[in-house]
Amino acid sequence: MAFASWERIGDKGTIGKIVLNRPEARNAFNTEMGKQIIDICQQIAKSDIRVVLLTSSSSKAFCSGADLKERNGISEEEFHRHHEIFVEMFNAIADLPQPVIAVVDGYALAGGFELALNCDMILASQNAVFGLPEVTRGIMPGGGGSRLLQRKVAMHIAKEWLFTGKFVMAEEANRAGLLNELTDSSVLYNRAIELAESIEKNAPIAVQNCKSSVNDLHGMIDREAREQENVYYSRCLNTEDRYEGIRAFVEKRSPVFIGK
Template sequence: MAFVEWKRIGEKEAIAEIVLNRPEARNAFTSEMAEQILGICQTIAKSDVRVVMITSSNEKSFCSGADLKERNNMTETEWKIQHKLFQQMFNSIADMKQPVIAVVDGYALAGGFEIVLNCDMIVAADTAMFGLPEVTRGIMPGGGGTRLLSKRINVHRAKEWVCTGKLVSGEEADRAGLLNILTKSDDLRKKAIKLAEKVANNAPLAVQNCKASVDELFGMTNEEARKVEIEYYNRCINTEDRLEGVLAFVEKRTPVFVGK
């Protein structure tokens, strides 16, 4: 079953729109959905597309992160194997030669927010809600949350968001400097396409080299930072708190963490 689709749009069909389409689960991604995203990104990266938009078929939720029902009762080994696939998915978004624009309405939480952070630009509705609630489930962001959020907003603010797991409104995200454009929900798609068209109208090789240069020159390289981040992430997997956090989510109750 296709949970992700893509199509060419725009005046010269130079824009690729990737649509997350698992609305019944708020676009929570499973292994199957991650494989679909990975495959689509790899296909687009090899194409003559000039700019990419990632959108949702559900205005109430961009993506709520990894499907914890699928992850419930996974062994440590199974969890790590699946997470390697998720890492490949996140990296395939960030590594596309074309600039990628996240178009966000509704919830972008946990891995869903990390999909957004792995994009180059963010256009969001004032009804959007962002958050990295992993600490409330006994784990930490493992797809770029700590590495990328602190590159977009002030470090002290990034620490607050990841250490509290708070929900952040579109307006607060914009004040923090996270967004490129904040708009009304009704105007979201129009504003996003307008931005994408501006990028697509420029020389594609120049644009691609601009993106690569900014990424490479901003402090630690992505490859170095990815290795450091995943080491910290893996420390959280083999813990009682991780098992309790996922189980409590599935059972719809407040988790009881013991620090083990």
């Protein structure tokens, strides 16, 4: 059964849409869903997709985290095996070379919130609810929550959310700086498409190196960061797209980038 799927969308077919599809469980991920997401990301990483939307089949929940029913009564060895799959799933999202936009409607809790945090941007509806309630269950976030949340919001805010396990309404999340945009549920998907299209039209090699630079240079010593930034810059120089960008500017037209 497909608990996650993906398709090409948009006029050019270079926007990828991943859909989480376990609505009866508020899109809680089990091991099979984790494996499917890993496989999808491997396919997209090798493709000509330029930007990815991570969405849900239900407006009630983006993802409510790991399926605790699946974990109930399993051995410690099985628990660790499941967790390894989920860590690989989170990493597969984070490591996609293409920018990934989380489109959050409804609940994004625990590992579901971490799925969104592993994306590059988050768009959410007024109905969105975020939270990392792991401490209320005797554990801590295991998919990057404590590491990634402090990059999205101020550290003291991240600590409050992590230490209390509180549910955070969309308005509060937006005020804290978590979101790229907060909008009504009825237009959320269209706004996500518009953002994706504004990225899709740009040179994909340049966009992907921007993503690598932002991610990899975070927290690096400035002198080392300068050198590494130049490495990413250099990767864009000898490309057909750079020459096309120059030609289009001189000819006063929109560039047509091919990703080479």
